Amino acid sequence: MAYKVSIIVPVYNVEKYLSKCIDSLINQTLQEIEIVLINDGSTDGSQIIIDSYTKKNTNIVSICKTNGGLSEARNLGIKKATGEYIAFVDSDDWVEKEMMSDLYFLGKKHNADIVFCNLQNVDEKGEIFKLLPQLPQLSEKIILEEDFTVFGEMSCFACNKIFKRELFNYIEFPSGLHFEDIATIPRLFLKSKVIAKSNKYLYNYFVRKGSITRNYTSKGLDMFKAIGLVKEDFSISIYKNNTEDWEKFVILQGFYSFLAYYAYVKDSLVKKNMIIHLKNLLKEENISKSDIIYLKRYNKFYLFSLSYLKIVFYTLNIIRL
Structure with a gap:
């Protein structure tokens, strides 16, 4: 068959x-x-x-x-x-x-x-x-x-x-x-x-x-390796000029998804290192705090579509960047 x-x-x-x-x-x-x-x-x-x-x-x-x-x-x-x-x-x-x-x-x-x-x-x-x-x-x-x-x-x-x-x-x-x-x-x-x-x-x-309650560790840093693999393919694809969509991808995955994992990490030294890597990513991609705050997804401002507790969590992390 x-x-x-x-x-x-x-x-x-x-x-x-x-x-x-x-x-x-x-x-x-x-x-x-x-x-x-x-x-x-x-x-x-x-x-x-x-x-x-x-x-x-x-x-x-x-x-x-x-x-x-x-x-x-x-x-x-x-x-x-x-x-x-x-x-x-x-x-x-x-x-x-x-x-x-x-x-x-x-x-x-x-x-x-x-x-x-x-x-x-x-x-x-x-x-x-x-x-x-x-x-x-x-x-x-x-x-x-x-x-x-x-x-x-x-x-x-x-x-x-x-x-x-x-x-x-x-x-x-x-x-x-x-x-x-x-x-x-x-x-x-x-x-x-x-x-x-x-x-x-x-x-x-x-x-x-x-x-x-599963174990959250420094494996969270793999997010940046994942984004790097995608960037290699994006840079040689027929869509490489769609820089606005690339920026959205980096913000959604590299900031929001990454911090959703980071939130459950217990080790303070690991958390500190994760934030350093996050800052480096945003600097390399030239992404500002306002870019993160006003990211639109599904025609809505993503941050403000979340629950109150998540808005507070992400906003506090935007401030510390």
């Missing part, structure tokens, strides 16, 4: 959630899909669950490897995938049954290189507690040479998109780097000509209770 979409699912110690994820994939309304499950060295019962599905579903590919991290697992999945488009789903998330069909046929309708949809945060009970709309102000078809807004304003999720497989020629997720999506997804956009979008909420992003 010629597969329309290959769905790559890295798996690491998620036996409690894995079945719900796989069930949402095998029940897709789009029949011609390939599901590539990469067991990245799980030490729980994840492989037993995977084996139970591969016995019953001929379109599931099971690959076991030693633990190497998310990027390494995804890159292996890309090499094994045979579909026209590639999708990524996290193994503790699940998707709506029409997701792959909707995105695939939007891609065919507009000959789009990338197609994306909205996401929603869900809790342990499967209840939605936050909607994550993606570029609602843009049309269904986006020709990047006519409107490059998407580059500066997008959220760099890999999981709510499908990508033409050939976009990954010469591009991999950087192994061992935190913020691997930020280092990779914008580079795929830079190789694209046409993007399509659905305003449906088709991806369920599971937020585990207590997950905010």
Whole structure:
């Protein structure tokens, strides 16, 4: 069978959630899909669950490897995938049954290189507690040479998109780097000509209770390496003159997303070093405090669209720059 979409699912110690994820994939309304499950060295019962599905579903590919991290697992999945488009789903998330069909046929309708949809945060009970709309102000078809807004304003999720497989020629997720999506997804956009979008909420992003207590370390500095990788590709792309959109990208990721991580770092010396790197980035990119304050996203001033506590947090950090 010629597969329309290959769905790559890295798996690491998620036996409690894995079945719900796989069930949402095998029940897709789009029949011609390939599901590539990469067991990245799980030490729980994840492989037993995977084996139970591969016995019953001929379109599931099971690959076991030693633990190497998310990027390494995804890159292996890309090499094994045979579909026209590639999708990524996290193994503790699940998707709506029409997701792959909707995105695939939007891609065919507009000959789009990338197609994306909205996401929603869900809790342990499967209840939605936050909607994550993606570029609602843009049309269904986006020709990047006519409107490059998407580059500066997008959220760099890999999981709510499908990508033409050939976009990954010469591009991999950087192994061992935190913020691997930020280092990779914008580079795929830079190789694209046409993007399509659905305003449906088709991806369920599971937020585990207590997950905010995970370890936040100096790995946050990888944000600047990620931005550096994207800059290399941006500087030689056909979109290199879209400097305003580049500035938006740097502010959104290098300031706002970076500080969202920084907020949970406990080590005071690490925090001090992170602020030094942030100041250096803003100086190198010639970004002023007013540029940060008046950044517009989705036709709104981004800072003032946030909650009161976030406005206070970001404003205090703008003052100290």
